[in-house]
Amino acid sequence: MIYDSIIREQLVTGGKTAADVTRDISRPILNKPSMAWKVGFTFAVIFLGIFGLSLFWTLWTGIGVWNINKSVMWGWDITNFVFWVGIGHAGTLISAILLLFRQKWRMSINRSAEAMTIFAVICAAMFPVFHMGRVWVGYWALPLPNAFGSLWVNFNSPLLWDVFAISTYFSVSLLFWYIGLIPDIATIRDKVKGKYEKFWYRFFSMGWTGGTRTWARYELISLILAGLSTPLVLSVHTIVSTDFATSIVPGWHTTIFPPYFVAGAIFSGFGMVATLLVVARKVMNYENYITIGHLDAMCKIIMLTGSLVGIAYLTEFFIAQYSGVEYEQYAFKNRAFGPYWWAYWSMMFCNLVSPQVFWFKWARTTPWFIFIMSIVVNVGMWFERFVIIVTSLHRDYLPSSWVMYSGSLTEVGLFLGTFGIFFTCFFLFAKFLPVINMAEIKSIIRNRE
Amino acid sequence: MIDKNLSLRNRRKLLLGLFDDEDKMVAATSALVHEGVKIQDVYTPYPVHGLDRIIGARRSWLSIVAFLCGLTGFSLAYLMIWYMYVYDWPMDIGNKPERLTPSWVPILFESTVLLTAFGMAFFFFWRSRLVHGIKPELLDPRQTDDLMIICVESGHDVNESQVLDIMKQNGAAELRTRDGGVSTVI
Numbered sequence: 363m364i365y366d367s368i369i370r371e372q373l374v375t376g377g378k379t380a381a382d383v384t385r386d387i388s389r390p391i392l393n394k395p396s397m398a399w400k401v402g403f404t405f406a407v408i409f410l411g412i413f414g415l416s417l418f419w420t421l422w423t424g425i426g427v428w429n430i431n432k433s434v435m436w437g438w439d440i441t442n443f444v445f446w447v448g449i450g451h452a453g454t455l456i457s458a459i460l461l462l463f464r465q466k467w468r469m470s471i472n473r474s475a476e477a478m479t480i481f482a483v484i485c486a487a488m489f490p491v492f493h494m495g496r497v498w499v500g501y502w503a504l505p506l507p508n509a510f511g512s513l514w515v516n517f518n519s520p521l522l523w524d525v526f527a528i529s530t531y532f533s534v535s536l537l538f539w540y541i542g543l544i545p546d547i548a549t550i551r552d553k554v555k556g557k558y559e560k561f562w563y564r565f566f567s568m569g570w571t572g573g574t575r576t577w578a579r580y581e582l583i584s585l586i587l588a589g590l591s592t593p594l595v596l597s598v599h600t601i602v603s604t605d606f607a608t609s610i611v612p613g614w615h616t617t618i619f620p621p622y623f624v625a626g627a628i629f630s631g632f633g634m635v636a637t638l639l640v641v642a643r644k645v646m647n648y649e650n651y652i653t654i655g656h657l658d659a660m661c662k663i664i665m666l667t668g669s670l671v672g673i674a675y676l677t678e679f680f681i682a683q684y685s686g687v688e689y690e691q692y693a694f695k696n697r698a699f700g701p702y703w704w705a706y707w708s709m710m711f712c713n714l715v716s717p718q719v720f721w722f723k724w725a726r727t728t729p730w731f732i733f734i735m736s737i738v739v740n741v742g743m744w745f746e747r748f749v750i751i752v753t754s755l756h757r758d759y760l761p762s763s764w765v766m767y768s769g770s771l772t773e774v775g776l777f778l779g780t781f782g783i784f785f786t787c788f789f790l791f792a793k794f795l796p797v798i799n800m801a802e803i804k805s806i807i808r809n810r811e
Numbered sequence: 812m813i814d815k816n817l818s819l820r821n822r823r824k825l826l827l828g829l830f831d832d833e834d835k836m837v838a839a840t841s842a843l844v845h846e847g848v849k850i851q852d853v854y855t856p857y858p859v860h861g862l863d864r865i866i867g868a869r870r871s872w873l874s875i876v877a878f879l880c881g882l883t884g885f886s887l888a889y890l891m892i893w894y895m896y897v898y899d900w901p902m903d904i905g906n907k908p909e910r911l912t913p914s915w916v917p918i919l920f921e922s923t924v925l926l927t928a929f930g931m932a933f934f935f936f937w938r939s940r941l942v943h944g945i946k947p948e949l950l951d952p953r954q955t956d957d958l959m960i961i962c963v964e965s966g967h968d969v970n971e972s973q974v975l976d977i978m979k980q981n982g983a984a985e986l987r988t989r990d991g992g993v994s995t996v997i
Contacts (some may be wrong), residue, residue: 380856380857380956380957381956381957384856384956386955393955447897465959477890504986505891505895513899513900513902514895514896514902516902516904517892517895517896517914517915517918518905518907518912520917522917522918523917523921523937526917526918526921527917528941530921530922530924530925531962533925533928533929534924534925534928537858537928537929537932538928541932541935544941545856545857545955548947548955549856549955549956551947552949552952552953552954552955552956553953553956564944564946564947565943565944566943567947568936568941568942568943568944568945569940569941569945569946569947569948570941570947570949570955571854571947571948571949571954571955572854572855572856572954572955573817573852573853573854574852574853574854574855574859574862574866574868575816575817575852575863575868575939576813576817576860576939576941577855577859577862578862578863578866578868578871579871579873579935579938579939580858580935580939581858581860582871582874583873583931583932583935584929585817586873586874586877586931587928587931590924590928593924594921594924595919597917597920597921601917604917653836702986738978799855801856801858802857804856804857804957805857805858805859808833
């Protein structure tokens, strides 16, 4: 039964028709790149260059150019890995979990969030891969027969689970994203004029014509993929958290890690989606598609997950005290009041305290403020991973191996460089593919239930 | 394996009703089905829910295929871990048991998901005749933009004027016939 919804607010404003949607969303693809795009892309490529240089130096000299040492064997690299994997969670969350919950507001933001997922996972994968040192034997992480005997990989190790989880997550997210793109690529195919453009859009549109049977299968496959991706997205960060939780390092060996990491991942992912979309809706004139209502909904999720993460911080602290284990107690005391206190309190402020401003409607509906808050969230989540990794490792059971750690220039360069990878990919995506899912938006512009 | 209903090649004359409104198109489709007309396909720029049931398309087998692919993924992963870890080169790590343990779960799960997703996607592409680079059989370039097209194949049991009338009465923006790849506006 189809009826006009009078209760809900319009998801897309401005009284758009299907033809308007096609015109508005394919405009950046059909026209020459704008000045804003050129400037942004140039900056992204500069950062990509920084990544190239830092990576070259790392490979040329060896990972001795990083400041990691025998106690703090994971430093900025694994911090950055977990940071980027976390960011990569919002895309699948938006497209899968919100699809299962029939949250139609996701339709304006799912495409760009999924793209973000893919680019963030690429950035994330750089760190464990290059942390191997001899990256040319990286394939040893795969379950292949070993060249020096019949030894196989260790199936009890969370690091191997990570190999499976991250590669599955990346490939399934890519597939989900691509299947969602096919109808829109077909729309662009029927609009572009140039010979080469026509060839490529025709190639990737796979002969899509929009027949009813194909749409029915398409809807079914989207639903099943969403059903699969939901436990997948939860499993990935759970597995990343077991990299820490299955060890016996004080501060890591806790059962709260999986849910706490997943909440943190959603929190940081939405932070990054907000950063990108607040800018994109302004620059690309998508204010009718990504409305204040969308930003409002995202802020509510940021506030909820920020509070969940905050409760996890406090629970960890309490349990450390309550357990009576002096190593655990020391690890947490050291986090808050030891030499890295500034990182701990930055994390507490950015992740627990600051998102509470979203209780106020003004904060949830003012784009420039949301932009600032989204940066604060991202900074906070980076500090969270830094705190977990570095403060736990730098003082463990043996005081003689206590050390201090700070990232070297190369490590900083690699981290900044991954922003280059991320934004270069994102700018190319915004130029060549529709940033908003046109087909889905066309089905909701009339506000039908 | 490919859904034969999809291709427009080797068809007799096609009767096309072009609509710019979803409600009118759905009404026309229902009216045609009510009159016993077999609808070849309805092309829409976005998914119109329930339309597949109106035109009498059968429910897809995709969910069953997905389940079978999932089973395959799970079995292959189980076989792999068992072969490498129990049969070929058993490893004693921290004296942990080597037979099926909770530590196998992550890899079994990830492999199940991976094979389900890709198996299902390949089946979807195959069945829906979606191949990289093929020439799309478009009836009108606007069918991926804002136009909906009801397509009926002519035959002995099809009363052409009745079909076109029903489409017109239900608000078709334009009526066309297509014979041998050439469209004619009526």
